[in-house]
Amino acid sequence: MLQIALWKRLSILMVVLAGLALAMPNLFYERVERHNDAAKAIELQGATPELTAERAGWPGWLPNGLVNLGLDLRGGAHLLAEVQVADxxxxxxxxxxxxxxxxxxxxxxxxxxxxxxxxxxxxxxxxxxxxxxxxxxxxxxxxxxxxxxxxxxxxxxxxxxxxxxxxxxxxxxxxxRLATDNRTIQQSLEIVRRRVDEVGTREPTIQRQGADRILIQVPGIGSAEELKALIGTTARLTFQPVVSRTDNPNESPGPGNVLYPDIEDDGVYYVLEKAPVVSGEELTDAQPAFDQNGQPSVTFRFNPAGARKFGQYTQENVGSPFAIVLDDEVISAPVIREAILGGSGQITGNFTVEESTQLAILLRAGALPAELVFLEERTIGPELGADSIEAGKIACIVAFVAVLGFMWASYGLFGLFANIALIVNVGLIFGLLSLIGATLTLPGIAGIVLTIGMAVDANVLIFERIREELKSARGPARAIELGYERALSAIFDANITTFITATILFAMGSGPVKGFAVTLGLGILTSVFTAIYVTRLMIVIWMERRRPKTITV
Missing domain, CATH: 3.30.1360 (Gyrase A; domain 2)
Structure with missing residues (x-):
């Protein structure tokens, strides 16, 4: 008999409603995006009236996951950097x-x-x-x-x-050298990723290219220069003993020493011991703060090994100056008044709030192990992304209209059931993309358009099989039941081969190819679900209500 148990009906309905609920925030993209950005900024920096108002623009109890737009849809910055591993x-x-x-x-x-x-x-x-x-x-x-x-x-x-x-x-x-090269590239990749992610950007593409190059693509950032200003800073923090102070930039520091300028006082230079007492690699945390005079500063904390070395040095050198050095420039050179045994301290200087916040981010992310030389840089404007989105919308609408018209003309009422399932199918695709935080690119839109065309394949197989069963003079309920049962093997065979192809594209490809593979693979899963379960549920409910003696497919 053509029946579906109550628990199965509820399960199908819950999956559909959950998928559509997850997809819903994408209908209010800018509003939800402002809410998410404000919530993250409040978590990192604290609440302000403006941020609180932005966060209140979307109810907190509703889903707030979005399909991230790629560089080609949203605009952003593209950099190709070479890591100077010889350093x-x-x-x-x-x-x-x-x-x-x-x-x-x-x-x-x-x-x-x-x-x-x-x-x-x-x-x-x-x-x-x-x-x-x-x-x-x-x-x-x-x-x-x-x-x-x-x-x-x-x-x-x-x-x-x-x-x-x-x-x-x-x-x-x-x-x-080979092992060091690999470690340097991997460390650079991780540090660049941490720096980019911590400033609130969405779904950057950061990957190795060749032996010593890194590709960096960040959607939604203003320009390549803005991205370079963040990534290109080495942020190498060291604490070094002071040998002497001079105003001669050409003075020879002597063997084992270095000559660094004072970042605040032009014309002042410090001769420092080259070997640092403690380095930034031993920092465990850095946060923006304010000093005793209310000026922006950065507080830091060492790990146990760094705290022990720092405490021992300050204990043995009370009354001597030591330098806090950032990227070969002396931030400050205070005199040690007493031993600093707690493993924490504060960096002060002529910082603005933005500068202290950015410095804290850089120090938390760690120092780049080697300099990055930017070989290629591009800024992609949001206008190009808007044009791409509009073209993608037109392609989806054309595909939708063509498929809906074909199914209605070919299968009548059953075609309308398939069309409703197709709309649900697209909603489920966007719900899954939002759930996993995937990035949608132009090839991804192509995958969705292809899915729309392929989504009705399973329904076509089922409906044609039902037609064949109706010719055997069995009742409509039995014909529908046999049509679904005997079409299943063909549906699974066709979609499994396509899913395997999508899996290979995802595993072997990169960038846009992966975006296409993700949308295609998710589209296959949702189209099989909607064809086998959603359309069948609609047909069963219709049969129970109308109880037709004959049907025409």
Whole structure:
């Protein structure tokens, strides 16, 4: 008998209502978007009357998920950046110098006094006073080597050590360089992603291209320059001992030291020890705040290792100045009045509220491990996105009208049932896209248009099968039941092959191809659901109410 249990009817109805409820916010896109942005800003910065009013523009008890619009629909910024991975080699050698120095000092009887000398980037050169002790020096430094663990470099050391005359030369091994390159790119990707996401932008595309390049596409941001200002800042924070202060920009800082300008006072420079006491990598949190004078500042907190080193240094150097350095510029150089043992502190300067907020974001995200050089930049205006959306709307409307007209002309009342299911189908697609936070692009719209054309395939198979069953002189209820049962295998076979194709496109493709695959795959799931369950439920309800003796499909 053509029957559907009550619990199945309620389940189908609940799925449809839930999908349409999730899709509903997209009908009020700008209003809901303002509500979401205001709610996030209140969470990060606190409430203001303007933000509270924006948040109240959409009821909090209603769904507020939106289908994110891609760069081609909304406008935004596009950047292609190259990561200067060679910079990391030099940083690694600078970091190894204290360890190498202490090791060679233990061999003083054999090698004599030692001194670091200038070297090409990525190499550490140490001159020893007694070249006859070179063998002992090389053996001592080689003991500092650690294994490089990669798929291709298992068993190799992270450094190569050789001697030339009276020079001990240290550099990274080839296996370690490859591993360092991969780590640098991955770390850069994660830091750029955190920086972009934390300022409230929607669904950025951040992915690796080639060996050392990163593609960054951010919908909804004003310009490529605005994006560069945020991403291009290294935000490398260090705390370094002060050697002296000078007004001569050409003064030689001496070996093991650096000369950095004061960010606030033009013409003032500081000679600092190159090795920092604590670095920004040991920060666990940074928040915008106000100092005791009511001026914007940034508070920070170290992890246990950083807090221990910071506390020990300040305890041993009370009365001495130390410098807070951001991207090779001295923010301030206060004198240590007392030991700072709590692992937290405050950065003050001539900040505005916006500058202190942005600095806190950069410090929380962490320092970029290497400089980014922007090879390509584009700003896509919202007008182009509006034109794309309008063209997509027209394509969807044309597809809708053509399919609805064909189904009504071909199958009459049953065609109207299929048309209602088609409308529900599109609503469910947008509900699922909103639920998973997917990004809709022009290829994604193409996937929806294709789904509209394909969505009635299952209904066509079912209706044609019902026609065949009616010719066998069975009753209409039995013909409808057999039509659904015997069309199922063909429906599943056709849609599974298409779904497999969409899965492969999603796994192997990137960017726009993935957008097309997502909408196509979701469209297949919703079209099968609406064809098998929604249209059948409507037909069953109609049959129960009308109880026709004969039907015409």
């Amino acid at each position: 990391v080699y030099a940083d690694r050698m600078d970091g190894m110098w204290p360890e190498v120095r202490d090791t060679l000092r233990e061999q003083r009887d054999a090698v004599g006094p030692i001194r670091r000398v200038d070297a090409p980037p990525g190499e550490l050169h140490v001159r020893i006073a007694r070249p006859e002790g070179m063998e002992a020096a090389l053996a001592a430094v080689r003991d500092l080597a650690r294994p490089t663990v990669t798929l291709t470099g298992v068993g190799s050391s992270d450094i190569e050590v050789r001697g030339e005359g009276d020079l001990v030369i240290v550099q990274l091994s080839e296996a370690e």
